[in-house]
Amino acid sequence: MAVYVVGHKNPDTDSVAAAIAVADLMNKSQSMGAIAAAQGPLNPESAFVLEKFGVAAPEIVTDATDKKIILVDHSDLAQSLENLSKGELIGIYDHHKLGDVTTSNPLDILVKAVGCSCTVVKMMYDCAKVEISKPMAGIMLCAILSDTVMFKSPTCTPADKEAVEALAKIAGVADYMALGVEMFKIKSAVGGTPAKDLVFRDYKDFDMGGKKVGIGQLEVVDLSILEPVKADLLAECKKVKAEGRHSVFLLLTDIMKEGSEMLIVSDDPSYVTKAFGVEVKGDSVWLDGVLSRKKQVVPPFEKAFA
Amino acid sequence: MAVYVVGHKNPDTDSVAAAIAVADLMNKSQSMGAIAAAQGPLNPESAFVLEKFGVAAPEIVTDATDKKIILVDHSDLAQSLENLSKGELIGIYDHHKLGDVTTSNPLDILVKAVGCSCTVVKMMYDCAKVEISKPMAGIMLCAILSDTVMFKSPTCTPADKEAVEALAKIAGVADYMALGVEMFKIKSAVGGTPAKDLVFRDYKDFDMGGKKVGIGQLEVVDLSILEPVKADLLAECKKVKAEGRHSVFLLLTDIMKEGSEMLIVSDDPSYVTKAFGVEVKGDSVWLDGVLSRKKQVVPPFEKAFA
Numbered sequence: 001m002a003v004y005v006v007g008h009k010n011p012d013t014d015s016v017a018a019a020i021a022v023a024d025l026m027n028k029s030q031s032m033g034a035i036a037a038a039q040g041p042l043n044p045e046s047a048f049v050l051e052k053f054g055v056a057a058p059e060i061v062t063d064a065t066d067k068k069i070i071l072v073d074h075s076d077l078a079q080s081l082e083n084l085s086k087g088e089l090i091g092i093y094d095h096h097k098l099g100d101v102t103t104s105n106p107l108d109i110l111v112k113a114v115g116c117s118c119t120v121v122k123m124m125y126d127c128a129k130v131e132i133s134k135p136m137a138g139i140m141l142c143a144i145l146s147d148t149v150m151f152k153s154p155t156c157t158p159a160d161k162e163a164v165e166a167l168a169k170i171a172g173v174a175d176y177m178a179l180g181v182e183m184f185k186i187k188s189a190v191g192g193t194p195a196k197d198l199v200f201r202d203y204k205d206f207d208m209g210g211k212k213v214g215i216g217q218l219e220v221v222d223l224s225i226l227e228p229v230k231a232d233l234l235a236e237c238k239k240v241k242a243e244g245r246h247s248v249f250l251l252l253t254d255i256m257k258e259g260s261e262m263l264i265v266s267d268d269p270s271y272v273t274k275a276f277g278v279e280v281k282g283d284s285v286w287l288d289g290v291l292s293r294k295k296q297v298v299p300p301f302e303k304a305f306a
Numbered sequence: 307m308a309v310y311v312v313g314h315k316n317p318d319t320d321s322v323a324a325a326i327a328v329a330d331l332m333n334k335s336q337s338m339g340a341i342a343a344a345q346g347p348l349n350p351e352s353a354f355v356l357e358k359f360g361v362a363a364p365e366i367v368t369d370a371t372d373k374k375i376i377l378v379d380h381s382d383l384a385q386s387l388e389n390l391s392k393g394e395l396i397g398i399y400d401h402h403k404l405g406d407v408t409t410s411n412p413l414d415i416l417v418k419a420v421g422c423s424c425t426v427v428k429m430m431y432d433c434a435k436v437e438i439s440k441p442m443a444g445i446m447l448c449a450i451l452s453d454t455v456m457f458k459s460p461t462c463t464p465a466d467k468e469a470v471e472a473l474a475k476i477a478g479v480a481d482y483m484a485l486g487v488e489m490f491k492i493k494s495a496v497g498g499t500p501a502k503d504l505v506f507r508d509y510k511d512f513d514m515g516g517k518k519v520g521i522g523q524l525e526v527v528d529l530s531i532l533e534p535v536k537a538d539l540l541a542e543c544k545k546v547k548a549e550g551r552h553s554v555f556l557l558l559t560d561i562m563k564e565g566s567e568m569l570i571v572s573d574d575p576s577y578v579t580k581a582f583g584v585e586v587k588g589d590s591v592w593l594d595g596v597l598s599r600k601k602q603v604v605p606p607f608e609k610a611f612a
Contacts, residue, residue: 090419092404097411098395103404104608106461106600111415113396127433155412299410 001068001088003034004061006081007117008074010203011038013046013183017143018072018117019058021136022093025121026070029128034070037061039081043201045146045187053138053171064089073117075099078205093120095155096294100207115160116147122163137170145180146187149219149255153292181221184255188220195232199240199250206298208305211246215301217293223254223261230263234283237265247271249301251293259288262297274304307374307394309340310367312387313423314380316509317344319352319489323449324378324423325364327442328399331427332376335434340376343367345387349507351452351493359444359477370395379423381405384511399426401461402600406513421466422453428469443476451486452493455525455561459598487527490561494526501538505546505556512604514611517552521607523599529560529567536569540589543571553577555607557599565594568603580610 005023007015019036026032036058042050050057061067064080064087071092074080076099081087084101091108092101095117112120118140125132132140144164148156151164168176190198203216216237220226226233233250241248247266254260261284264272269280278285290296311329313321322344329342342364348356356363367373370386370393377398380386382405387393390407398407398415401423418426424446431438438446450470454462457470474482496504509522522543526532532539539556547554553572560566567590570578575586584591596602 089404095412098398098407098409098413098415100406100408101404102406104605105403106401106419107404107417108419109404109415109417111413113412113414294412302410 001066003032003068003070003090004037004059004064005034005070005072006037006039006058006061007072008076008079008204009039010200011040011046012043012073012202013049013139013146014117014143015073016042016046016058017049017139018093018121020055021118021121021140022070022072022091022124024133024136025125025128025130028130035059043187044189045183048183048186049139049142052142053135055135055139071101072121075101075111076204076206077101078207093117093124095120097298112159113157115153115156116144116163118143118147119157119160119163122167123159132167132170134171137167138173141167141171141173141176142179142183145176146183149253149291150177150180150184152255152258153295155292155295184219184221188222188225190218190220190225190229195229195236196239198229199233199236204293205245206302208246208302211305212244213301213305214240214245214248215251215293215297216249217251217253217260219253219255221254221256223252223257226252234263234265237263241265249297251287251290251297253291255291258291259286260290261286262290271301271304275300307372309338309374309376309396310343310365310370311340311376311378312343312345312364312367313378314382314385314510315345316506317346317352318349318379318508319355319445319452320423320449321379322348322352322364323355323445324399324427326361327424327427327446328376328378328397328430330439330442331431331434331436334436341365349493350495351489354489354492355445355448358448359441361441361445377407378427381407381417382510382512383407384513399423399430401426403604418465419463421459421462422450422469424449424453425463425466425469428473429465438473438476440477443473444479447473447477447479447482448485448489451482452489455559455597456483456486456490458561458564459601461598461601490525490527494528494531496524496526496531496535501535501542502545504535504539505542510599511551512607514552514608517611518550519607519611520546520551520554521557521599521603522555523557523559523566525559525561527560527562529558529563532558540569540571543569547571555603557593557596557603559597561597564597565592566596567592568596577607577610581606 023034023036026034038058067087237248250263251260326342329340332338332340344364373393543554556569557566
């Protein structure tokens with residue numbers, strides 16, 4: 001059985017870069033013949049990053065049947081491959097909360113409460129004493145800058161900053177903050193992109209107290225970029241909710257102002273009040289200081305829905 | 307909130323030694339103030355090991371409410387503390403299949419497909435560059451010899467053997483195989499122990515396809531030791547099953563003959579046939595070469611019950 005390394009649905013740069021780097025590490029340290037995969041096409045940011053460092057795009061894989069699987073950047077069934085139980089899960093490398101994936105056999109897992117899966121992968125290279133190539137260093141560096149919103153996210157730890165410093169040296173990137181801004185400008189570009197694609201660009205479904213809840217996030221360097229498309233985004237969220245979800249929330253995150261406007265489409269918006277202590281009037285609320293879905297949005301919603 | 311490090315219910319030597327060593331490591335590397343705990347009293351083997359290396363017994367803790375928790379040697383809710391969700395789970399260090407424990411927040415996890423949690427803990431000391439003390443080396447050494455049945459178990463890996471070699475040097479144990487035999491003789495002693503205590507000495511409940519299934523294991527240096535108590539053990543298993551379980555299986559493992567007699571108390575013994583391809587007549591079957599519940603008994607039962 002071939003080994004596939006794969007991140008979550010709606011792959012972001014961390015899911016893509018971690019899958020590629022873990023496959024590289026497994027092949028160099030254990031001759032595993034691992035293949036990097038993603039559950040869907042690359043977003044514009046990830047495409048820019050792979051292009052910049054001359055790395056091939058991962059294979060698209062959506063079903064685990066009869067495959068050996070290594071998961072990166074998630075451990076939730078809802079975010080994972082179809083038919084995960086019909087494959088063999090042999091590893092998980094992640095930086096999120098522990099999800100509902102289970103196995104029948106022992107496996108290898110490394111999860112660290114850091115800002116990015118690629119920071120975990122950097123530790124794995126170091127522990128295995130495998131040299132990191134220039135292209136691998138480049139894409140891992142970008143993943144960490146992206147996931148930590150250039151160190152501004154509350155999920156960012158000293159380990160993430162140390163990893164970026166070390167990876168920038170290997171990749172030969174003199175000014176990594178400039179690279180980060182270049183990357184976030186590409187992420188911010190919405191012109192010509194259908195609203196549906198924007199909603200799903202970084203979207204995850206969660207099971208919260210038995211209710212299906214979708215939470216998407218768009219990060220931009222200036223919220224005004226999204227003004228012209230906001231009505232379309234809301235209409236698209238309503239369609240997504242109508243597919244059988246209790247709620248759909250879309251975070252419009254301004255990484256410079258350091259906060260998020262959250263679009264709300266829900267059977268019961270009082271969960272937003274319960275989770276964040278804010279009054280909900282109309283279709284959205286401003287959440288000051290909220291940059292991280294993982295650390296600042298999912299946990300309060302999980303408590304509210306429990 | 308105080309941090310407690312705790313292994314599974316019915317603690318064995320690995321659960322006890324790993325909890326003590328992880329607490330030691332966390333306190334030395336991160337000044338965490340962690341307290342080693344166990345969910346019940348020590349079995350005779352563990353008591354012998356701690357006594358031999360002058361290590362204090364862990365505190366008995368059964369409820370996670372308002373505590374920070376680090377789990378060792380398991381990740382199944384059925385084997386864990388009461389009210390795990392009312393505490394905060396901050397770490398898992400294990401060598402089993404991934405169980406159904408989940409969290410709301412990111413945490414640290416290291417799981418390796420090796421023969422013993424203490425082998426994982428040895429790697430953690432090395433990665434953190436913390437020196438292992440003589441007593442910690444002694445109890446970890448014994449845990450690995452116990453969990454791998456002195457390297458005979460199919461769960462044993464080269465990493466376990468390497469860890470034993472290194473730990474024996476630190477602990478000043480010249481002949482670790484002699485220490486292993488001494489330990490297994492204590493484990494084998496059943497004289498005067500109530501049958502109920504024997505059934506629960508190394509017993510775990512599993513949720514298998516919605517059915518509650520209990521699997522116990524007694525390891526002895528010669529199966530004839532158990533002949534006089536076999537009828538009592540079977541009667542005790544029937545009582546345990548009557549408490550609401552679909553099946554109770556008790557493995558009587560002969561570590562010298564390298565196989566197990568399995569006592570069977572079940573609503574439907576055909577699951578044994580499904581799992582092991584053996585015909586069941588009467589109350590027990592001989593499973594040749596079966597030494598490991600984790601690797602050779604739980605996975606086939608999980609498939610059969612699925």
